[in-house]
Amino acid sequence: MPTEQLSLDREASWRVIEAQRRAIADLLAGLTPEEWAGNSLCAGWRIRDVAAHLALTPRVPSIREMVVASLRARGDYNRMIHQLTTDYAEHPVTQLVSDIRDNAAARTLPKLTNYRNILFDTMVHGQDIAIPLGRTLDIPPLAAAVAAQRAASIGWPVFDRHRLDGIRLCASDIDWSYGTGREVRGPSKALLLFATGRTALRHELTGDGLALVSKG
Structure with a gap:
């Protein structure tokens, strides 16, 4: 679970x-x-x-x-x-x-x-x-992790509900994880973008779970 x-x-x-x-x-x-x-x-x-x-x-x-x-x-x-x-x-x-x-x-x-x-x-x-x-807009890690958790749970009509099946999101800047399966690890902001289909901060993420999601 x-x-x-x-x-x-x-x-x-x-x-x-x-x-x-x-x-x-x-x-x-x-x-x-x-x-x-x-x-x-x-x-x-x-x-x-x-x-x-x-x-x-x-x-x-x-x-x-x-x-x-x-x-x-x-x-x-x-x-x-x-x-x-x-x-x-x-x-x-x-x-x-x-x-x-x-x-x-x-x-x-x-x-x-x-x-x-x-x-x-x-x-x-x-x-x-x-x-x-090329600008920086800071996000509090707690808020980013909570938002990533919410985004990961949302399906139709916004996202494909199964897009993160088999993936466990693990934050490196706060004690938080979500999901089960292969790991995707990185800063909470990068995980938030990943959970919403953005690839811009994918380079900040590691883990074998990345291979399960198309780079788009």
């Missing part, structure tokens, strides 16, 4: 989310137009699109917006998120930054999610922005 050794309560999670949002806004505020247009780690999204997604998160779409978006996406959840995000990305970048910063402390949740999902989503998308730009 998977081993779940760590947790963050609601209040602690929201504090991490707020800090990450503020750090992301500060990073974005100094970008050039070329950097805004660059590719993020999130497949198919520019830096600008990831910023729009983070700006949208505290907003609760109206029923009408959700119905229209769902119809446009033909019921495909990931396609709906993509369309909502890329549409919002057309706003001026200064607005995207102010949206993220002004709502950093907001605890509004989109429907069908919870603060645990927002925790890993915010941290991962922060890395989606920072890493391609």
Whole structure:
């Protein structure tokens, strides 16, 4: 059975989310137009699109917006998120930054999610922005491990539920492991990205479990 050794309560999670949002806004505020247009780690999204997604998160779409978006996406959840995000990305970048910063402390949740999902989503998308730009966005190891644990347990419609079957994630910077099988070991931030399908920090990971997952 998977081993779940760590947790963050609601209040602690929201504090991490707020800090990450503020750090992301500060990073974005100094970008050039070329950097805004660059590719993020999130497949198919520019830096600008990831910023729009983070700006949208505290907003609760109206029923009408959700119905229209769902119809446009033909019921495909990931396609709906993509369309909502890329549409919002057309706003001026200064607005995207102010949206993220002004709502950093907001605890509004989109429907069908919870603060645990927002925790890993915010941290991962922060890395989606920072890493391609050659910047460093720190994540507390405890929060990264808790987020990796959450991400590893999530399946459809976000991830393939069986993508980490036969793999045991083991953090090298905190006492945490998750799953059973062949080991993948490394810093909690690298494990978080690994659990969400990112390969950017794969070079920081070791273990025979890496061979079970395609490099993509």
